[in-house]
Each structure stands twice: as C-alpha cells, then as structure tokens.
Amino acid sequence: MTTTDPTPLEDTTPTEASHEHHHGYISDKSRYLARLKRIEGQARGLHRMVDEEQYCIDILTQVSAMKSALDGVAMGLLEDHLQHCVVDAARAGGEEAEEKLKEASAAISRLVRS
Amino acid sequence: MTTTDPTPLEDTTPTEASHEHHHGYISDKSRYLARLKRIEGQARGLHRMVDEEQYCIDILTQVSAMKSALDGVAMGLLEDHLQHCVVDAARAGGEEAEEKLKEASAAISRLVRS
Amino acid sequence: MTTTDPTPLEDTTPTEASHEHHHGYISDKSRYLARLKRIEGQARGLHRMVDEEQYCIDILTQVSAMKSALDGVAMGLLEDHLQHCVVDAARAGGEEAEEKLKEASAAISRLVRS
Amino acid sequence: MTTTDPTPLEDTTPTEASHEHHHGYISDKSRYLARLKRIEGQARGLHRMVDEEQYCIDILTQVSAMKSALDGVAMGLLEDHLQHCVVDAARAGGEEAEEKLKEASAAISRLVRS
Numbered sequence: 192m193t194t195t196d197p198t199p200l201e202d203t204t205p206t207e208a209s210h211e212h213h214h215g216y217i218s219d220k221s222r223y224l225a226r227l228k229r230i231e232g233q234a235r236g237l238h239r240m241v242d243e244e245q246y247c248i249d250i251l252t253q254v255s256a257m258k259s260a261l262d263g264v265a266m267g268l269l270e271d272h273l274q275h276c277v278v279d280a281a282r283a284g285g286e287e288a289e290e291k292l293k294e295a296s297a298a299i300s301r302l303v304r305s
Numbered sequence: 306m307t308t309t310d311p312t313p314l315e316d317t318t319p320t321e322a323s324h325e326h327h328h329g330y331i332s333d334k335s336r337y338l339a340r341l342k343r344i345e346g347q348a349r350g351l352h353r354m355v356d357e358e359q360y361c362i363d364i365l366t367q368v369s370a371m372k373s374a375l376d377g378v379a380m381g382l383l384e385d386h387l388q389h390c391v392v393d394a395a396r397a398g399g400e401e402a403e404e405k406l407k408e409a410s411a412a413i414s415r416l417v418r419s
Numbered sequence: 420m421t422t423t424d425p426t427p428l429e430d431t432t433p434t435e436a437s438h439e440h441h442h443g444y445i446s447d448k449s450r451y452l453a454r455l456k457r458i459e460g461q462a463r464g465l466h467r468m469v470d471e472e473q474y475c476i477d478i479l480t481q482v483s484a485m486k487s488a489l490d491g492v493a494m495g496l497l498e499d500h501l502q503h504c505v506v507d508a509a510r511a512g513g514e515e516a517e518e519k520l521k522e523a524s525a526a527i528s529r530l531v532r533s
Numbered sequence: 534m535t536t537t538d539p540t541p542l543e544d545t546t547p548t549e550a551s552h553e554h555h556h557g558y559i560s561d562k563s564r565y566l567a568r569l570k571r572i573e574g575q576a577r578g579l580h581r582m583v584d585e586e587q588y589c590i591d592i593l594t595q596v597s598a599m600k601s602a603l604d605g606v607a608m609g610l611l612e613d614h615l616q617h618c619v620v621d622a623a624r625a626g627g628e629e630a631e632e633k634l635k636e637a638s639a640a641i642s643r644l645v646r647s
Contacts, residue, residue, distance in 0.1 A: 234345035272361040281509035395623035462573040
C-alpha cells in the first residue's frame with residue numbers, strides 16, 4: 192500500500208462551547224443518530240470484509256456506499272444549518288451573519304472536495 | 306431533514322466465494338484493519354457529537370475528514386487490486402482479463418461519483 | 420468506449436426571467452468571465468490533446484485540473500449567492516426564504532455528488 | 534468572491550513524446566472529440582449565462598452538468614487506458630508494468646479527489 196495514511200483522527204472537542212442556540216438538526220436528532228449508527232455498522236462491515244479477506248471489488252463497493260451515506264447525513268445537516276443557524280444570523284445581521292456565511296461556505300467547499 | 310435516507314446497508318456477503326487467489330491487499334492486511342478501526346472510531350465520534358448536540362459545522366468537518374479517510378483506504382485497495390488481480394488476469398488474457406478490467410472500471414466510476 | 424455519453428447539453432435558458440434582484444456574483448462579474456474564459460481554453464486544450472493523440476494520463480491530468488477550476492467557480496458563485504440572495508430572502512422571511520434555502524441546498528447537493 | 538483562483542492553466546505539452554504505442558482511446562477518437570466539443574459548448578454557455586447575469590442557481594446547475602460530462606469522458610479514457618496501455622505493460626512485466634500501474638493509480642486518485 193503506497194498511498195499515505197488517512198487524515199489523523201480529528202480532535203472532535205467542539206471548537207466553541209456547545210451552542211446555547213438550538214441547532215437545526217436537533218429536531219431530527221434521533222434520525223441522525225440512527226443513520227450514524229448504520230454508518231458505524233458499515234465501518235465494522237468493512238473491517239470484517241478485510242479480516243475475512245473478501246474480494247477487493249466487493250470491499251470497494253461498500254466504501255462507495257458508505258461515502259454516499261455520509262453525503263446524505265452531511266446534506267441533511269447542512270440544510271438544517273442553513274435553515275436555522277444561517278437564517279437566524281442573517282436576520283441578526285452584522286459580523287455574526289458574515290461569519291456564519293463564511294463558515295458555511297468553507298464547510299460546503301470541504302464537502303465538495305472530499 | 307428533507308434529504309432521503311442513506312443507501313440501505315449493503316449486503317456484504319461476498320458476491321463470489323472468497324477468492325483462492327491471493328488479493329493484493331492481504332500483504333498489508335494489518336494496516337488496512339488499523340485504518341478501518343480508526344474510521345469506525347470516527348463514525349462513533351460523529352454519533353457522540355450529534356448526541357452531545359455539538360455545533361453543526363464541527364460535525365460537518367468530521368464528515369469530510371471521514372470521507373477523505375475512506376478515499377485513502379479505497380485508493381490503497383484499488384492500487385493493490387490493479388497490481389495483483391488485474392495484472393494476473395491481464396497475463397492470463399481472454400475473458401478473465403476483460404471481466405477484471407470491466408469490474409475495476411466500474412468500481413473506479415462508483416468511487417469518482419461518490 | 421463502453422461508458423454512457425455525457426448528460427445531454429442542458430438547456431441554459433433561465434428557469435425564471437433574469438432576476439431584477441442584483442445577484443451577488445455581479446460585483447465580481449469580470450473575474451468570473453475571465454475564469455470561465457480560461458475554462459473554455461482548457462476544454463479546447465483537451466480537444467487538441469485528443470486530436471494530437473497525446474498520452475491518456477496527460478489528458479486525464481487536464482480533466483482533473485478542469486474539474487477543480489469548475490469547483491472554484493462554483494464555490495465562488497455559491498458563496499456570493501448565500502451572502503446576497505439567501506440573506507435577502509432570509510430577512511424577507513416566509514415562503515421566499517424557504518424556497519431560496521431549498522434551492523441552495525439542492526444546488527449544493529448536486530455539486531457534492533458531481 | 535473570496536475563494537482562490539482556479540489552478541493555473543496546466544501546460545498541456547505532452548510529458549513524453551506522443552507515444553508510438555497506439556493509445557486505447559484512439560479507436561473511439563471521433564466520439565471523444567465530439568464529446569469534448571460539447572463540453573467546450575457548455576463552457577461557452579456558462580460564460581454567456583454570467584454575461585447575461587442569469588440566476589446563480591441556474592449557472593450552478595450547468596457547472597454540475599459539465600462536471601458530470603467531464604467525469605464521463607475521464608472514465609472512458611481510463612477504461613481504454615486500462616484495457617490497452619496497462620494490459621500491454623502488464624504482459625511486458627518488469628519496471629514498465631510497475632510504472633504504468635503507479636501512473637494509473639495516481640490519475641485515478643486525482644479524479645476521485647477532484
């Protein structure tokens with residue numbers, strides 16, 4: 192295997208204290224948790240396929256399915272974020288709005304290029 | 306959340322009996338298993354971030370990091386597959402070669418579009 | 420070549436009359452036009468490389484460069500759209516805001532999956 | 534527009550003298566040229582849409598369509614490359630095979646991440 196190792200496990204401690212403001216996704220929290228549970232299961236499934244030395248193409252098929260599932264979660268989170276956090280900030284206006292929009296654009300750019 | 310649910314968990318039973326032929330990735334098996342363990346940890350990390358109602362943008366950052374880690378594993382598997390399974394089939398020639406190349410192209414196409 | 424032909428050339432007549440509202444990107448119009456001129460040049464470059472029967476890998480390198488250039492333009496347009504059209508609609512509120520946000524999310528989803 | 538300018542127009546002079554070996558795609562050359570002509574038309578269409586100050590979302594839709602068209606061409610070229618250049622090299626064996634496979638993997642990686 193000549194490709195570089197994956198990005199080191201990102202530090203997932205929140206960059207800012209959990210936001211008092213109600214994040215958009217929270218009204219759908221249980222569904223997000225269920226979807227992420229399934230993605231965790233897909234990750235375990237990949238581990239088992241390699242452990243059982245299954246055929247490369249079958250494993251690659253699962254990797255693509257898992258990437259699509261991650262895209263689905265990301266798009267849901269982004270849509271909720273736009274409809275709540277960004278709209279609230281837009282109405283508040285000023286620097287808060289600008290910062291929220293820059294942040295959202297940077298997150299979208301990372302998603303488009305990952 | 307208005308986007309569709311993720312692709313249903315794919316059936317990971319091998320499409321063909323575990324290949325007697327030695328898959329390319331097996332010589333790096335322990336490293337793939339370690340990387341997939343980390344990806345499983347990232348999936349659990351995402352679940353915890355949603356459970357703790359962390360900030361949407363922080364969660365999206367982790368999703369992008371996880372997609373990149375999956376790309377890294379996929380590219381390693383694909384490179385090993387080309388260097389072993391596809392090369393062996395190319396030397397064998399005939400239908401086996403054609404089938405292997407078609408299969409590899411289809412897997413690459415899924416990766417490019419996921 | 421066994422893969423399907425590309426998506427038929429999309430009809431580029433505007434889905435709605437040119438918006439009286441000032442689109443965000445218009446303040447950067449000349450830069451967008453210059454970047455799109457370069458992308459047109461990249462397309463012509465690809466055509467010439469195939470016409471001159473250049474090496475496949477060199478052509479593929481140019482395709483990736485062109486896709487990245489398109490991503491750059493798309494992210495600029497999206498950022499301008501969020502900062503102007505979406506913010507204006509968010510402040511107006513009601514159905515206009517909801518429609519704008521849905522539209523933006525759908526455009527982001529297409530970009531993430533293309 | 535706060536995002537960086539696109540990758541500078543790549544130098545498209547071939548990294549190696551036009552290959553005496555027959556590239557796989559050449560048997561489909563006219564179809565590739567026709568598809569690239571259409572992509573050039575899509576680039577001009579984007580330029581016109583910005584020039585006419587059309588609606589941002591409509592332009593973004595065309596960018597996604599153009600990226601998908603580029604993916605279609607790239608996948609065709611890659612499949613032809615695997616079936617000809619890589620297979621020939623695999624049969625020749627030795628360093629030529631290794632180099633061809635490394636090159637193909639690097640090109641696939643660029644495509645997956647663009």
